[in-house]
Amino acid sequence: MCQKCYGKGYSVKEVIPGAFAFTPCDCEYAKIVRQRAEEKTIEFKKRLREAKERLKMEVSG
Secondary structure (H helix, E strand, O other), X not given: OOOOOOOOOEEEEEEEOOEEEEEEOOOHHHHHXXXXXXXXXXXXXXXXXXXXXHHHHHHHO
């Protein structure tokens, strides 16, 4: 496990008391997390596009 991000994929740094900065880590785990997030986003956009097309057909038909 990465010592910077502790397996979360990002590191947290307190900038001022109560305000935190989240920065992506460059470890292998972070790359895997980013890839999974991209895949989920692509899948979501595909489902959204299909739903829009179905709705458009229902409204016009």
